Amino acid sequence: xxxxxxxxxxxxxxxxxxxxxxxxxxxxxxxxxxxxxxxxxxxxxxxxxxxxxxxxxxxxxxxxxxxxxxxxxxxxxxxxxxxxxxxxxxxxxxxxxxxxxxxxxxxxxxx
Amino acid sequence: xxxxxxxxxxxxxxxxxxxxxxxxxxxxxxxxxxxxxxxxxxxxxxxxxxxxxxxxxxxxxxxxxxxxxxxxxxxxxxxxxxxxxxxxxxxxxxxxxxxxxxxxxxxxxxx
Numbered sequence: 001x002x003x004x005x006x007x008x009x010x011x012x013x014x015x016x017x018x019x020x021x022x023x024x025x026x027x028x029x030x031x032x033x034x035x036x037x038x039x040x041x042x043x044x045x046x047x048x049x050x051x052x053x054x055x056x057x058x059x060x061x062x063x064x065x066x067x068x069x070x071x072x073x074x075x076x077x078x079x080x081x082x083x084x085x086x087x088x089x090x091x092x093x094x095x096x097x098x099x100x101x102x103x104x105x106x107x108x109x110x111x
Numbered sequence: 112x113x114x115x116x117x118x119x120x121x122x123x124x125x126x127x128x129x130x131x132x133x134x135x136x137x138x139x140x141x142x143x144x145x146x147x148x149x150x151x152x153x154x155x156x157x158x159x160x161x162x163x164x165x166x167x168x169x170x171x172x173x174x175x176x177x178x179x180x181x182x183x184x185x186x187x188x189x190x191x192x193x194x195x196x197x198x199x200x201x202x203x204x205x206x207x208x209x210x211x212x213x214x215x216x217x218x219x220x221x222x
Contacts, residue, residue: 001170031207033211041215041216042201042213042214042215042216043154043203043213045211045212086153086154088154098144098156098159098169099156099211100156100170101146101153101154101155102153103151103152103153104153
């Protein structure tokens with residue numbers, strides 16, 4: 001089945017620094033999503049980016065489909081950005097899709 | 112705002128006992144999912160459904176059953192709970208990857 005590898009597994013930054021998170025996947029994906037999970041909390045979708053570059057707020061995602069990789073750039077990090085960032089891919093569209101998740105990158109932003 | 116509600120939030124069960132985890136969504140989404148999250152494994156798909164009356168096996172269905180009696184409700188059933196099923200379980204609903212909503216999770220401990 002599909003596999004998703006995320007790196008680094010953890011990252012510690014000082015507030016104001018930028019973060020670069022990586023996601024590599026084993027097979028062609030027609031769907032790619034980045035999620036945020038607060039410490040001990042639930043998951044919230046950040047953005048969907050199956051190809052190209054997409055921006056939302058301080059987040060920028062770049063996906064190179066044929067190289068099976070995606071990145072999430074967080075600019076000017078804040079302590080409230082601390083949590084786990086998960087990459088998930090899906091292979092089919094329509095109403096029967098399912099996502100395969102990576103293990104996540106644990107981001108800690110210190111004051 | 113879309114809502115996915117899981118119950119209970121926490122559950123302690125005994126080995127061999129029956130456990131039912133419930134999920135309710137008010138989004139009128141066709142697709143619903145059950146994932147478990149464990150350290151070192153990330154989120155793994157157990158069962159999913161694409162409408163009332165349907166259930167499909169995910170990547171790790173062994174030891175679990177699912178039931179989708181209505182559009183709104185999706186249950187995960189552990190007929191004979193084992194300690195290896197101690198985990199955090201998440202329910203999600205969505206029509207496509209850009210509208211995937213997660214519940215707050217159920218922390219299950221099997222003693």
